[in-house]
Amino acid sequence: MKQWLTACLFVAALLFLCGQALAAQLPPELERLAPEAAALADGGEGLLPGVRRLWREGWEQAGEYLLAGVRSTAAIMAGVVLLGVAESAAPAGKDTLGQYVSITGALWITAVSAGNLNALIGLGQQTIVDLSQLSKALLPVLAAAEAASGGVTAASARQVAAVFFSDILLTAIERVLLPAVYLYIGTAAAGAVLEGELMERVGSLLKKLIGWALGGLLTLFTAFLTISGAVAGTADAQAVKVAKAAVSAAVPVVGGILSEAAESMLAGAGLLRGLLGAFGALAVLSFCLVPFLRLGGQYLLYQCASLAAAAAGPKKLTGLLTALGDAFGLVLAMTAASALLLLISLVSSLTAVVP
Amino acid sequence: MRLAALCAVCMLPVALLRRTAPEQALLLTTAILAAALARCLCLAAPVLEEVRALFGRAGIETAYISVLLRTTAAALVTRLCADLCRDGGSQSLATAAETAGSLAVLLIALPLLRAVTDLLLGYFT
Numbered sequence: 332m333k334q335w336l337t338a339c340l341f342v343a344a345l346l347f348l349c350g351q352a353l354a355a356q357l358p359p360e361l362e363r364l365a366p367e368a369a370a371l372a373d374g375g376e377g378l379l380p381g382v383r384r385l386w387r388e389g390w391e392q393a394g395e396y397l398l399a400g401v402r403s404t405a406a407i408m409a410g411v412v413l414l415g416v417a418e419s420a421a422p423a424g425k426d427t428l429g430q431y432v433s434i435t436g437a438l439w440i441t442a443v444s445a446g447n448l449n450a451l452i453g454l455g456q457q458t459i460v461d462l463s464q465l466s467k468a469l470l471p472v473l474a475a476a477e478a479a480s481g482g483v484t485a486a487s488a489r490q491v492a493a494v495f496f497s498d499i500l501l502t503a504i505e506r507v508l509l510p511a512v513y514l515y516i517g518t519a520a521a522g523a524v525l526e527g528e529l530m531e532r533v534g535s536l537l538k539k540l541i542g543w544a545l546g547g548l549l550t551l552f553t554a555f556l557t558i559s560g561a562v563a564g565t566a567d568a569q570a571v572k573v574a575k576a577a578v579s580a581a582v583p584v585v586g587g588i589l590s591e592a593a594e595s596m597l598a599g600a601g602l603l604r605g606l607l608g609a610f611g612a613l614a615v616l617s618f619c620l621v622p623f624l625r626l627g628g629q630y631l632l633y634q635c636a637s638l639a640a641a642a643a644g645p646k647k648l649t650g651l652l653t654a655l656g657d658a659f660g661l662v663l664a665m666t667a668a669s670a671l672l673l674l675i676s677l678v679s680s681l682t683a684v685v686p
Numbered sequence: 687m688r689l690a691a692l693c694a695v696c697m698l699p700v701a702l703l704r705r706t707a708p709e710q711a712l713l714l715t716t717a718i719l720a721a722a723l724a725r726c727l728c729l730a731a732p733v734l735e736e737v738r739a740l741f742g743r744a745g746i747e748t749a750y751i752s753v754l755l756r757t758t759a760a761a762l763v764t765r766l767c768a769d770l771c772r773d774g775g776s777q778s779l780a781t782a783a784e785t786a787g788s789l790a791v792l793l794i795a796l797p798l799l800r801a802v803t804d805l806l807l808g809y810f811t
Contacts, residue, residue: 402743402744402745403744403745403746405740405744406741406743406744409737409740409741410741413737413754413755413758414754414757414758416758417757417758417761418761420758420762420765426784427784427785428761428764428765428784428787428788428791430788431792432761432791435753435757435791435792435794435795435798438795438798438799438801438802439750439753439754439795439798441798441801442750442797442798442801442802442805443746443750445802445805446745448805449808452809509809510809510810513806516805516806517806520802
């Protein structure tokens, strides 16, 4: 009977050891969500070559869009110059005709930018939804790997916080912040038409509110992770020590071997954590790189157009161009906040001290 | 350059005629204005083609290009008409011309207003 028990325990120990090799593979769900990142992570190329490859491919993809953006911005600048000619015939604010020409100018710039605004805000929104789906699939797997490494309490705390804050961020972006961006565009267009600076001030306030909301949420999330990680990490370390001692003492003869096997399993889980971390970083990059390049490029193009148009165009219209560029910047900030939330979760999970 | 010279040269007879026969001065001004406008249009045609081609290459809808050019034209024509009326001594006619021009610009801009409204309300619907 004792021999049978020893044999069973030996087989169990072998399974634990083999588990290390089996565990270091990505779950199929993650491979389906981000196949490109999965191929790079599984290829064993490492993080940096993967990043380099993604950067090259992303740049090729975004280059075409950036060229189209340059063309459309050049056309908008030409339009601003023509509107400057119209406004020289009917100076804004002096009579009714001047006011209507000014209104037409503001409407023209906003309408011509509408295609870019719709496409890029939609792109940012889609990226945020994709990141949220990725976090919902990746974080539980990462938490499971961390829990298998011994950090049960820390993993659950981190998992709950990440999902909670990710949901809050997504809901805030979809229900409040993106509508606020459209409101910002509306106030910018209205500000280009109306006399006085009321609309500019409202727009400036909206921009600040969006920035505060994003920054505040990320700060809260990071603070929560830091505090809960410090508390939970100590509890986990104590729990693992107690478990090891209990196994070693309770199981006769092979207790020590089992304890060693368990340590090997912990190392396997750590390996999986590393693989998941590399996959996560590559997946976030593959999701965000092209939208970042496009949104950032468009933001810069509009700022440059505003600077160039300031030489020839009416002042209010150049202000409108700056505000439209800022709208791209706000969507970029929202996408970056979503990506940052996921990356902070990843980094915090990877750098967590495991007992 | 030639147009500027023409305007400068004709200023003297217009000023002289305004004292003796204001109607003739106005007619002369109108004639010079028509000639200058015709010449300007001839000169602007290739530039406008270039501008259209530039907008076309940028993928901007033809309707928007048309709105921009029509607005510029309406503003210029209205200003010239209003100034002509003022030269003729009729402030009320000048105001009427400006009101008509404003309405024309507003009508031309209506498709833009629709597009901007669609953009701003599109997300919520």
